[in-house]
Amino acid sequence: MNKSRKSSDFWSAMGFLLPNLLGFLIFTAGPVLFSLAVSFSNWNLERTVPFAWTGFENFIDLMHSQDFWLYFINTAYLMIGMPLSVIGSLMLAILLNQKLKGIVVFRTLFYLPSFTSGVALMILWKALYNPDFGPINMVINTISHDLGGSIHVAPAWLLSTRNVLGLRVESVGLTIREWGLGARDALVIMGIWTAIGGNNMLLYLAALTNVPPELTEAAEIDGASKWSLFRNVTWPQLAPTTFFIVVMSFIGGLQGGFDQARVMTDGGPAGTTTTLAYQIYTKAFEQFQVGYASAISWVLFSIILVITLINWRIGSKDLNY
Amino acid sequence: MKKFFVFTFFFLIVLSVVAWKIQPPPNPPGKTELTWVSDDNPARRGQIALYNQLYPKDILKLDPDNSGMEKVIVQSLAGVGPDLFDCYDGFQLSAYVKSGIAWDITDQLKKMGINVKKQVWPCIFPDLMLDGRIYGVGTNVSVNAIWINKKLFDEDHVPYPKGPWTWKQFIPIAEKMTKRDSTGRIVQYGLLCDWYNWPQFIMQWGGSIYSPDGTSCTLDSPQCIAAIQFMHDLIYKYHVMPSPVEQAAATAGGWGSGTISFFAADKGAMALGGRWWLCTLRQNSVPMDLGVVPCPFGPKRVYLGYGKATLINKNSPKRYEALNFLKFEASKAYSNLICHQADGFGPIKADIHDPIVLHDPAYPQENYNQVWINVMKYAQPEQISPFINGNTVTIIINKQMDLIQGNEKSVPDAMRTATRQINEEIQKTIAIDPTLRMRYEKLTGRTVN
Incomplete structure (x- = not known):
């Protein structure tokens, strides 16, 4: 291939790539790098604060900020449902992988939460969690009443600071006083429900259909039980998918909580549902501390990166397929 | 497949033509x-x-x-x-x-x-x-006053209250107008009041959010604590006002949403609100027989405008x-x-x-x-301080008010925490804003490092 032909190919390729590349540079890479630069400044939308480069001051401040750690704990807390949702997705995918009449209808029904508006779902859950008239508490109170207990035993859900771990509200630590069910748990339960029938289920379903039938048939001929078949044949074949789902769930979980806080709780009660993503928003657009908010973003990015690398290191060891 | 793409293409063209035809007309020249x-x-x-x-x-x-x-x-x-x-x-x-x-x-x-x-x-x-x-x-x-649901007063043969009156005079009437069902649950409250009206109570008890020059927060003053304690007592001592849980139960339980709808649904005999409530109350499906009396007052007769x-x-x-x-x-x-x-x-x-x-x-x-x-x-008017971002104040106060309303923290503790946090934020603000720092130093006579 001569030189002019090579050059012409290069420019043709660039011509095709340019629209996407320009969009990426202007709308993704540019803002990302800009936010990195801004995180080393005191940039404030209120113009009376003169712009100055402040080095690592924002990062040091937030490491010493109790709020940052409380919101980090909230973020981590909302991820405690992750194992349940992954297991739930797998079980659901196995159920929906059966050759039954009308299975497509079931698959569609279980995937419904994923293509329903998130805000609509949150409003629906808010009503479900209504302390007095919500169906969840009505069931709990009725059962309590039937068992001879009080009819007001159900938790206040979105209005309560309590949690199953007994996390303190205003400081990092545990206390028996805060033990119970509250807003954070309500969001965890909702998250599990949303995730079980979502994209994870679809990924597992696709992975299950890709399990070579000859392996299954060979195991069956050898007299493997159902559990043994799953444990020794199917599960190892699903490892890459599980690995991908776990990595993506960690990333999504650490970035999450914004929509729920915005729509359902305003980050309350007493900041117990404020996650790092929501804190970035309030710091930048309500308190106008753009520099500080950018620093939180980069710390969050670093946490995600480290966790993903750890996941990768641990998870990739078992990936034989 | 080719037919599908051709059909989609022409369908989009038709939609574009329709959109172009129904677009709003441009403004007449000179407007x-x-x-x-x-x-x-x-x-x-x-x-x-x-x-x-x-x-x-x-x-x-x-x-x-x-x-x-x-x-x-x-x-x-x-x-x-x-x-x-x-x-x-x-x-x-x-x-x-x-x-x-x-x-x-x-x-x-x-x-x-x-x-x-x-x-x-x-x-x-x-x-x-x-x-x-x-x-x-x-x-x-x-400005806030007390809305009266006359029908509920008439049903109980309770005379309508008349102003001017104090909160002390208000309590027995509100207690009389609060009703419970057989399970003990309150089904009609004496007073409906959004918690965000707390600045009015502080004013009426002679307190203020900030010092007169705005350089420090004074929410931990005895007056402010007494004011918020009174609001808390309306829920937990006198039981005439709904707690956040009861309010949430009411507002999403088919009675509409918000305190105004709650009031319009005959769930409160009295409600603290402004004249603008009428924008909603006039549209109530059942016309309401309404009255208005001045808001009760505490040690001072002032209302939040x-x-x-x-x-x-x-x-x-x-x-x-x-x-x-x-x-x-x-x-x-x-x-x-x-x-x-x-x-x-x-x-x-x-x-x-x-x-x-x-x-x-x-x-x-x-x-x-x-x-x-x-x-x-x-x-x-509600007091503000130039030395702190109002949204920061709101976040701090809301957090403490959530704990007070939920009966999870004592009023004095919560007010002290809010005051300390707001004062810390004021110091942070003046440290980065030279204009405010100069102003602060001039007002307080103290030099900020």
Whole structure:
């Protein structure tokens, strides 16, 4: 291939790539790098604060900020449902992988939460969690009443600071006083429900259909039980998918909580549902501390990166397929 | 597949043609289009219609989708902001001024013959005046009083309360009007009051959020603690006001949403609210028999006055034309319309004496307007401090108020925590803002390192 032909190919390729590349540079890479630069400044939308480069001051401040750690704990807390949702997705995918009449209808029904508006779902859950008239508490109170207990035993859900771990509200630590069910748990339960029938289920379903039938048939001929078949044949074949789902769930979980806080709780009660993503928003657009908010973003990015690398290191060891 | 793509292509062409045909007509030549970012209250449409009628050279349009301070600031700084936008409190004004998007119209108002300091209700000054400079005229103004559901009083043969009265006199009546079902659950409350009215209680107990110069938070003063303790007692000691759980139970349980709907559903005999509640109450499916009495008071007889102002975007190329809207807000026609719509009162003090305020022929049953006129005299604005971002204060206070309302923290502890955190934030602000630091040092006589 001569030189002019090579050059012409290069420019043709660039011509095709340019629209996407320009969009990426202007709308993704540019803002990302800009936010990195801004995180080393005191940039404030209120113009009376003169712009100055402040080095690592924002990062040091937030490491010493109790709020940052409380919101980090909230973020981590909302991820405690992750194992349940992954297991739930797998079980659901196995159920929906059966050759039954009308299975497509079931698959569609279980995937419904994923293509329903998130805000609509949150409003629906808010009503479900209504302390007095919500169906969840009505069931709990009725059962309590039937068992001879009080009819007001159900938790206040979105209005309560309590949690199953007994996390303190205003400081990092545990206390028996805060033990119970509250807003954070309500969001965890909702998250599990949303995730079980979502994209994870679809990924597992696709992975299950890709399990070579000859392996299954060979195991069956050898007299493997159902559990043994799953444990020794199917599960190892699903490892890459599980690995991908776990990595993506960690990333999504650490970035999450914004929509729920915005729509359902305003980050309350007493900041117990404020996650790092929501804190970035309030710091930048309500308190106008753009520099500080950018620093939180980069710390969050670093946490995600480290966790993903750890996941990768641990998870990739078992990936034989 | 080819057929499918061809069909889709032609379908999109047809849709484009339809969209092109139904697009709104361009503005007639010579007309100036003004965009007003405000809430989508039905009253707004009437106000816009009147403006467009009185100022035929302009076309005023409402943009309710971009309301919210952060949106207005970011869009205006980016050069795509509205011409006019609403400002709801002193902190917002300060943020709009500091971010360089609120237009200082002190000189323009002088030329227009509008003397804001003399003519406008002082309780909305924080929304439109900062450091002696003026940024708006005022859009509406309101003050809190007690709404009475007369039907519930009549059913129990309890005489309607009469003002002026104190909270001490209020409690036995509220207790009498609070009812329970067989399980002990309260089904009718003596008082409905949104917790965000806490500044009024603080004022009435002689407290203040900040020191007079705004350099420190004083929410831990005995007066402030007593005021918030009283609000807490209304829920947990006297049991006449719903707790957050009871309020949430009520507002999403089929009775509508919010305190106004709760009141309209006969779930409260009395409610603390402004005249603007009528915008919703008038539309109630069952007409309500309403009364109004002045709000009870504590050691001091003051009421929280509030409202909003419409400001002009300093970066708008049509800012001079937008001045017409402020002229319109200062007009009697506008005040009368606001009064008729029950969107509070107009911003000009003198207009409250118009006969239509007292007796609107369209609403003859509303025979309590004299009460609103009387209580306006006692309206005081909410205090703000220039030394701290108002949203930061809101986040801190809301956190502590959540704990108080949920009965999870004692009032003195919560108020002390809020005070300490706000004072820490004030110190942080003056450390990074040289203008505020100088001002702080001048006021306190202390040098900040």
